[in-house]
Amino acid sequence: AQSVTQPDIHITVSEGASLELRCNYSYGATPYLFWYVQSPGQGLQLLLKYFSGDTLVQGIKGFEAEFKRSQSSFNLRKPSVHWSDAAEYFCAVASSGGYQKVTFGTGTKLQVIP
Amino acid sequence: GAGVSQSPRYKVAKRGQDVALRCDPISGHVSLFWYQQALGQGPEFLTYFQNEAQLDKSGLPSDRFFAERPEGSVSTLKIQRTQQEDSAVYLCASSPPRGKEDTQYFGPGTRLTVL
Known part of the structure; x- marks a missing residue:
């Protein structure tokens, strides 16, 4: 069965500092990997997302993530955090075959201090 | 275009009441998913529809939970005889036909509180 581990429940960073959120997954084949953000009261x-190809994936809001098969990791990074980045971040894995049953991690809550 | 919408956004129910939660997916999206997100947790899969067919309901926690999508568009998640442990945010997601864009788009969720 597929699973996702986000070892950090809370992270606090200063505005302008760099950020790395950790994610480890368990899946038998090459997975589909995602990072989602959830602000309070929002969806x-x-x-x-990573499906295949280049292992360094660029996303919205200046985020990027790197797929490392040897480490079963898909860590999220941002070079300079903004106060508006404070939210909860979820890593997720889905099967690359059949339909996409997504398994989420438990989330990392990011606090940004001035 | 319009995203996934869910109604109501908030629902308070007394223990033992039945509730119905509605999801309007993005037009043309074939796949529809329901997830349950307990406080402080990540979303957990409940059930999956491809058009009107419910192909996976392995995540439904008990036979009190029932989902339908009779015309392959709007879906309703029904919970009978609600219990306190049913309190959670219920998220709906939809996605286009497989291979077109394998991404799920989430609605804002319905926060259910059972007293």
């Missing part, structure tokens, strides 16, 4: 917004 999930897709930041970026």
